[in-house]
Amino acid sequence: MSFKEKGLLVVLSGPSGVGKGTVCKALRSRGTQLQYSISVTTRKPREGEIDGVHYFFKTRDQFQQMIRQEKLLEWAEYVGNCYGTPTDYVRKTLDEGQDVILEIEVQGALQVKRRFPEALFIFLAPPNLMELKKRIIGRGTETADLIESRMTVAKSEMELMQNYNYVVENDQVEKACDRIEAIVLAEHCRVDRLIEKYTNLEGADGQ
Ligand SMILES: Nc1nc2c(ncn2[C@@H]2O[C@H](COP(=O)(O)OP(=O)(O)O)[C@@H](O)[C@H]2O)c(=O)[nH]1
Numbered sequence: 502m503s504f505k506e507k508g509l510l511v512v513l514s515g516p517s518g519v520g521k522g523t524v525c526k527a528l529r530s531r532g533t534q535l536q537y538s539i540s541v542t543t544r545k546p547r548e549g550e551i552d553g554v555h556y557f558f559k560t561r562d563q564f565q566q567m568i569r570q571e572k573l574l575e576w577a578e579y580v581g582n583c584y585g586t587p588t589d590y591v592r593k594t595l596d597e598g599q600d601v602i603l604e605i606e607v608q609g610a611l612q613v614k615r616r617f618p619e620a621l622f623i624f625l626a627p628p629n630l631m632e633l634k635k636r637i638i639g640r641g642t643e644t645a646d647l648i649e650s651r652m653t654v655a656k657s658e659m660e661l662m663q664n665y666n667y668v669v670e671n672d673q674v675e676k677a678c679d680r681i682e683a684i685v686l687a688e689h690c691r692v693d694r695l696i697e698k699y700t701n702l703e704g705a706d707g708q
């Protein structure tokens with residue numbers, strides 16, 4: 502009997518503007534072995550965003566229907582728009598033995614924790630709130646009102662950090678990526694993930 506390790510579900514969250522998207526993109530370009538789940542959202546596409554690449558863009562009705570049909574692993578309303586993770590892709594990819602990363606806000610992360618307590622929860626933190634605001638403004642995608650809403654939400658999100666397994670400060674993108682890679686690697690070596698493999702050695706091929 503051969504042991505097939507299931508993929509690891511990695512949840513990366515943290516306040517808007519902290520650099521989740523930037524860090525995920527950097528991990529991708531490094532070739533880090535993580536599959537990226539594409540979320541569904543009712544937010545309008547920003548310039549340059551492509552349907553099916555950055556998000557699956559849906560109407561509120563379509564989104565509500567996905568909730569009713571239980572197609573979402575988790576979902577949350579965030580600053581006036583809905584965001585959710587399609588269940589099928591995540592389950593299928595984990596079953597194939599590949600790691601999946603979800604880049605989601607904090608309410609959604611807490612829902613994932615209830616359904617997948619064995620997932621790895623990483624909170625990406627800004628060096629400080631001034632720097633966070635600077636990054637949101639610097640990105641230039643939000644109006645002044647929305648920047649203030651995102652900062653208010655950010656402060657309450659920081660208080661939920663205690664629900665995570667690890668905090669990674671995004672002071673520099675490459676350093677944050679190094680830390681995330683190290684955490685994922687260590688998680689793969691945890692005894693509770695591998696005990697089944699090593700307690701069934703006698704049944705393994707060639708024995
Ligand atoms: N709960 C949940 N949050 C999501 C999902 N996809 C994206 N988000 C989060 O929704 C928030 C707003 O996303 P977006 O409007 O793209 O802004 P940005 O991530 O700050 O550039 C961010 O914190 C995202 O991480 C999802 O599927 N579920």
Ligand SMILES: Nc1ncnc2c1ncn2[C@@H]1O[C@H](COP(=O)(O)OP(=O)(O)O)[C@@H](O)[C@H]1O
Nearest residue numbers: 517518519520521522523636640671672673674
């Ligand atoms: N470590 C960092 N140092 C400086 N700026 C950063 C860093 N990480 C991300 N940024 C910048 O901050 C802004 C917000 O990053 P983004 O990835 O869109 O955040 P999020 O996905 O968490 O909302 C972007 O302009 C990005 O270039």
